[in-house]
Amino acid sequence: MENILVVDLEATCDENAPDFDMQIIEVGAVWATTTGEILDTFQRFVRPVANPVLTPFCTALTGICQADVDGASTFPDVAEALHAFVAHHRQPGAMWASWGAWDSKQLLKDSARHGIAPPIDLPHLNAKRLFAKVRHIGKAVGMAKACELVGLQLEGTHHRALDDALNVARLLPWVLR
Numbered sequence: 308m309e310n311i312l313v314v315d316l317e318a319t320c321d322e323n324a325p326d327f328d329m330q331i332i333e334v335g336a337v338w339a340t341t342t343g344e345i346l347d348t349f350q351r352f353v354r355p356v357a358n359p360v361l362t363p364f365c366t367a368l369t370g371i372c373q374a375d376v377d378g379a380s381t382f383p384d385v386a387e388a389l390h391a392f393v394a395h396h397r398q399p400g401a402m403w404a405s406w407g408a409w410d411s412k413q414l415l416k417d418s419a420r421h422g423i424a425p426p427i428d429l430p431h432l433n434a435k436r437l438f439a440k441v442r443h444i445g446k447a448v449g450m451a452k453a454c455e456l457v458g459l460q461l462e463g464t465h466h467r468a469l470d471d472a473l474n475v476a477r478l479l480p481w482v483l484r
């Protein structure tokens with residue numbers, strides 16, 4: 308089976324604020340084999356334009372600080388770099404995966420906001436939903452819980468984009484079973 312691109316995003320947010328106008332602040336991506344072997348990694352911070360000052364809640368959740376995003380490029384530049392990363396290892400029939408549908412929706416949202424083409428032109432696979440289906444668990448679970456269920460130790464820092472993407476990639480053997 309073809310290699311899989313796994314993507315995880317971090318975004319601006321606030322506590323108990325469902326209507327918060329979220330924007331991507333970090334992109335993590337890995338090309339992995341279906342057995343979870345990592346072929347290449349990508350990480351970029353993104354400078355948000357709608358709410359450029361991170362909330363204390365967001366910094367506490369992600370560990371991403373104001374200086375990280377202040378020094379970063381805005382979304383169009385990062386999207387272009389991501390698009391190049393996507394192209395680098397893509398095979399005919401390749402797909403991209405994320406843990407849930409949110410990352411896919413947020414990518415489209417930020418692309419529309421900036422009037423650019425979405426950076427990933429591959430079919431999307433909802434690894435969270437697939438994991439629940441394959442394991443016959445009624446309710447989809449978070450990525451950390453999924454690691455726990457299969458006996459994988461969460462690696463790196465949870466809620467950092469590349470570490471999250473790497474952990475999702477490590478779950479692929481259970482997702483694609």
Ligand code: AMP
Nearest residue numbers: 315316317318319320321369466467471
């Ligand atoms: P994650 O990939 O789980 O780190 O989550 C991606 C983004 O979702 C984070 O960068 C936040 O913007 C948002 N998010 C995650 N968990 C929460 C939470 N408990 N409250 C508010 N926003 C959250």
Ligand code: MG
Nearest residue numbers: 315466468471
């Ligand atoms: Mg994350």
